[in-house]
Amino acid sequence: LLKRRDSQQALAIFERMKRENCEPTADTYTMMINLYGKGNKSYMALELFREMKSRKCKPNICTYTALVNACARDGLCEKAEEIFEQLQEAGHEPDVYAYNALMEAYSRAGLPYGAAEIFSIMENMGCEPDRASYNIMLDAYGRAGLYEGAQAVFDEMKRLGIEPTMKSHMLLLLAYSRMGNVLKCEEIVSQMQESGLTPDTFVLNAMMNLYGRLGQFEKMEEVLTAMENGAFKPD
RNA sequence: CAGUCAUUGAG
Numbered sequence: 001l002l003k004r005r006d007s008q009q010a011l012a013i014f015e016r017m018k019r020e021n022c023e024p025t026a027d028t029y030t031m032m033i034n035l036y037g038k039g040n041k042s043y044m045a046l047e048l049f050r051e052m053k054s055r056k057c058k059p060n061i062c063t064y065t066a067l068v069n070a071c072a073r074d075g076l077c078e079k080a081e082e083i084f085e086q087l088q089e090a091g092h093e094p095d096v097y098a099y100n101a102l103m104e105a106y107s108r109a110g111l112p113y114g115a116a117e118i119f120s121i122m123e124n125m126g127c128e129p130d131r132a133s134y135n136i137m138l139d140a141y142g143r144a145g146l147y148e149g150a151q152a153v154f155d156e157m158k159r160l161g162i163e164p165t166m167k168s169h170m171l172l173l174l175a176y177s178r179m180g181n182v183l184k185c186e187e188i189v190s191q192m193q194e195s196g197l198t199p200d201t202f203v204l205n206a207m208m209n210l211y212g213r214l215g216q217f218e219k220m221e222e223v224l225t226a227m228e229n230g231a232f233k234p235d
Numbered sequence: 236c237a238g239u240c241a242u243u244g245a246g
Contacts (some may be wrong), residue, residue: 025237027237034238062238069239100239106241135240174242208244 007035023055037070045070046079050090061092065101072105077114080105096122100132107140112149115140131157135167142175150175163195170202177210185210201227 014032017024024032029052036045051069052059059232064087071080084102087094094102099122108113119137122129141149154172157164164172169192176184185207189199204227211219 030237039236060237065238068239072239095238097239102239104239130239132240139240163239170241177242202242204242209243212243 008041010035020071023057026052026057026060026063029057030060030066033063033070034066037066037073038085042070042076042079044073048131054114059090059106061087061095061098062094064090065097065193068098068105072101072108075105075108077109077111085156094125094127096130096133099127100130100136103133103136103140104185107136107143110138110144112140112144112146131168134162135171136173137164138171142178145175145178147175147179166197166200166202169197170206173203173206177206180214182210182214182216228233 010032014024014028017028029048033045033048036042036048037039044149045067049063051057052063064083067083068080068087071077073081080102083206084094084098088097092098101113103118106112106118110134115137119129119133122133134153137153138150141147141153150172154164154168169188171187173185189203189207192203204223207223208220211217211223
């Protein structure tokens with residue numbers, strides 16, 4: 001019933017549930033918080049959380065994670081930490097999702113070292129970082145302009161036998177593009193192809209923006225036509 | 236697959 005991916009619908013149903021004195025369940029709240037979080041309405045998410053507690057509805061670990069994430073998107077790093085603590089006080093062992101969400105908060109706040117710290121805490125807790133963890137670290141370094149750090153994370157992934165995902169490549173690409181290092185960017189794109197990944201519109205858009213910023217309009221046209229051709233014919 | 240990761244977007 002609530003599996004709608006549609007925020008408008010979800011909201012309407014949610015309101016109706018309350019009107020009809022039907023207590024929303026923890027799962028319902030989690031979904032709603034998640035919804036607000038993704039829609040950059042961290043504020044509403046936090047408010048919902050308060051409402052939830054005042055109704056004596058017990059938040060579970062997913063609820064907290066969703067909330068941390070909501071804060072992360074808004075760069076409310078301190079709020080995120082606060083919630084993370086609440087999570088622990090509630091007797092939950094933070095899992096990889098929770099850590100990742102928290103790292104995301106630091107990353108967005110422009111604190112790559114904070115993120116790195118969490119990364120190592122996570123390892124010390126015997127919690128295996130997953131692909132998302134690495135991607136977030138990549139992003140954290142990339143945003144801060146620490147391309148060396150980003151590159152290190154990327155290499156580390158490969159060393160561990162984790163195939164970098166499309167996102168990983170994108171993030172690394174962006175790290176270099178912020179430095180205006182076009183050559184490196186082009187290199188990465190070809191590396192991607194060698195790994196058997198097809199540059200998608202995400203990548204092409206990123207390249208377009210890069211060239212645009214640098215005023216390399218000829219390159220832009222090349223990319224454009226590549227896009228139009230549906231590109232990458234095997235031969 | 237209840238919760239975590241990617242590009243751009245003039246207030």
